[in-house]
Amino acid sequence: MSTTDAVELLPGLSYRSTLPPDGKVHYRLRLDGTTTLYASATAVPPAGRDAPVTDGVKVSLRNSDGRSCDVDTASFGAGGSPHPVTAWAVREISPRNSPCDDAGTYYLTVERADPDGRNSSPDAWETELTTVSEPAPGTTGATSAPEDWNSGPPTPATGEPERRAGGAGFAVATAVGEGVWRDDIRPGQTLFYKVPVDWGQQLHVTAELGGAGMNAGGYAAAALDLDLYNPARGRVDDLGLGYGGGRKSRSLGPLPPVAHANRYSSARQVTATRFAGSYYLAAHLTAEVADDFGDGPVPLTLRVGLDGTPQDGPGYAGQPVPADVFTVTGEDREAAAEGGSAGDGTPYRVLAVGGIGTGSALLVGLGVWTLAARRRALP
Numbered sequence: 001m002s003t004t005d006a007v008e009l010l011p012g013l014s015y016r017s018t019l020p021p022d023g024k025v026h027y028r029l030r031l032d033g034t035t036t037l038y039a040s041a042t043a044v045p046p047a048g049r050d051a052p053v054t055d056g057v058k059v060s061l062r063n064s065d066g067r068s069c070d071v072d073t074a075s076f077g078a079g080g081s082p083h084p085v086t087a088w089a090v091r092e093i094s095p096r097n098s099p100c101d102d103a104g105t106y107y108l109t110v111e112r113a114d115p116d117g118r119n120s121s122p123d124a125w126e127t128e129l130t131t132v133s134e135p136a137p138g139t140t141g142a143t144s145a146p147e148d149w150n151s152g153p154p155t156p157a158t159g160e161p162e163r164r165a166g167g168a169g170f171a172v173a174t175a176v177g178e179g180v181w182r183d184d185i186r187p188g189q190t191l192f193y194k195v196p197v198d199w200g201q202q203l204h205v206t207a208e209l210g211g212a213g214m215n216a217g218g219y220a221a222a223a224l225d226l227d228l229y230n231p232a233r234g235r236v237d238d239l240g241l242g243y244g245g246g247r248k249s250r251s252l253g254p255l256p257p258v259a260h261a262n263r264y265s266s267a268r269q270v271t272a273t274r275f276a277g278s279y280y281l282a283a284h285l286t287a288e289v290a291d292d293f294g295d296g297p298v299p300l301t302l303r304v305g306l307d308g309t310p311q312d313g314p315g316y317a318g319q320p321v322p323a324d325v326f327t328v329t330g331e332d333r334e335a336a337a338e339g340g341s342a343g344d345g346t347p348y349r350v351l352a353v354g355g356i357g358t359g360s361a362l363l364v365g366l367g368v369w370t371l372a373a374r375r376r377a378l379p
Contacts, residue, residue: 012321033103038232061089069100079222079286135318145265154204166191177336184297187290200311208249210299218292231277
């Protein structure tokens with residue numbers, strides 16, 4: 001598929017499509033010269049297959065002259081366990097002269113990260129695309145990242161865990177707030193949560209796998225993969241956790257308070273905390289856990305902390321699209337307290353990508369994506 005056949009994407013909408021095992025899929029965006037655009041692609045490989053650790057999804061954004069604005073790759077990681085992975089590309093209005101500042105047509109390209117890798121899936125993958133636009137701040141603000149935030153190791157949240165079943169995708173992520181949250185996760189399964197984080201607040205997350213009376217003779221070196229995404233579905237940070245059948249925990253690295261000026265940092269974990277809104281946690285238990293410990297569920301605990309008093313945002317000169325994407329509302333806080341897991345109301349469009357078919361709709365919010373079989377097929 002060439003850029004001539006690119007399907008147009010509109011900011012603020014989400015789309016469902018498919019990604020072929022080889023080749024690139026192109027999408028077209030018409031952008032003005034004042035707003036920043038964030039585009040993400042979430043790929044969902046078929047369940048029940050091994051995957052190269054280097055495979056996943058790659059996205060890139062270019063202007064009409066073919067000059068690169070941004071590129072990002074998300075892979076399955078050390079566990080080699082296929083699961084939903086998300087990459088994003090940013091067209092950012094820069095204070096420096098940039099070829100991506102001009103109004104005009106831009107092209108988003110989505111492809112497999114390693115289509116030629118050993119054991120790469122030969123099937124088309126489900127994909128979910130989102131686009132978010134951010135206007136410039138209403139007044140001239142800071143042009144460098146804050147340096148005086150508390151970067152010390154956070155103290156994990158304490159207290160009795162509360163049962164809170166995870167959602168099956170971004171659109172149906174279960175809302176949680178400050179506290180200790182508990183669910184069971186099976187090998188090959190991915191659970192999604194969202195945490196409302198306001199301007200000026202600092203998020204802390206610790207993940208813990210518990211024992212479930214299983215054989216403790218084995219060990220999965222890359223058992224749990226926990227990814228943190230910002231409101232535009234850009235990856236902020238991640239952690240990996242080994243598992244030997246007993247309790248094990250690990251925390252995400254220290255994150256700064258959410259601030260518009262964080263975008264000027266050179267550190268990915270800082271620049272990605274550039275706006276308020278719902279931050280997403282995607283917890284994946286690698287399929288190889290089943291090899292040593294069986295297909296039964298493993299206790300998962302998330303300890304979520306929020307420091308800092310909510311502050312005013314940058315005072316945008318226009319309206320973000322969607323309008324509430326960088327806002328924490330009373331409804332968001334209520335859902336976090338009560339555990340709301342309904343869809344986010346985002347309208348979806350199913351795209352017919354040239355030569356691939358009609359684009360199969362993902363099941364509710366990326367589907368109930370669970371592994372149907374063991375990671376390795378029996379001989």
